[in-house]
Amino acid sequence: MNNVFISNSPKNTREIASQLASTLNxxxxxxxYGDLGQGKTCFVTGLAESLGFSGEVSSPTFAIINEYLGGRLDLYHFDMYRVTDWNDLYSTGYFEYMESGGVLAVEWxxxxxxxxxxxxxxxxxxxVDETTREITINRGESV
Ligand SMILES: Nc1ncnc2c1ncn2[C@@H]1O[C@H](COP(=O)(O)OP(=O)(O)OP(=O)(O)O)[C@@H](O)[C@H]1O
Ligand SMILES: [Mg+2]
Structure with a gap:
């Protein structure tokens, strides 16, 4: 299933994220996917808010991972910008997090x-322009 949304503001992007959040188990x-400054972190902020996390969401550029705990589901926010090989990836704990039952949001x-x-x-x-983003959500074969 492929869904294409047009967002006209950061708030609109967070709302689109919350629609996705409501489907998560x-x-x-x-x-x-998407280049610098497109709105990935903005979208993850919407996911976290919608899942009921009440703290601050920020780009895990240096930490590589931020944990947003205590909502309906735990959310793990990765920034793989500087992760370039399997050793790096293992050391982020990515594979353990995949088994945790939480949701993983992976930038880059x-x-x-x-x-x-x-x-x-x-x-x-x-x-698309300063305030407009085209957001495509592809749920893959299994949904
Ligand atoms: N419709 C929109 N949706 C999302 N962000 C928007 C929109 N319009 C403007 N923006 C702006 O675009 C920027 C998106 O920044 P954000 O940190 O979310 O990008 P990113 O894709 O995570 O970048 P990076 O690759 O550096 O992590 C913000 O400054 C935000 O205000
Ligand atoms: Mg980001």
């Missing part, structure tokens, strides 16, 4: 393509 990997998933599950939910964000 735990254990999903949400793989983000281009860098770990071969480590994504077949049923990953792929979210591609494309900048």
């Amino acid at each position: 735990g254990g999903e990997v949400i793989a983000f 998933s281009e860098n770990i393509e071969t480590a994504l599950p077949d049923d990953a939910i792929r979210v591609t964000i494309r900048r």
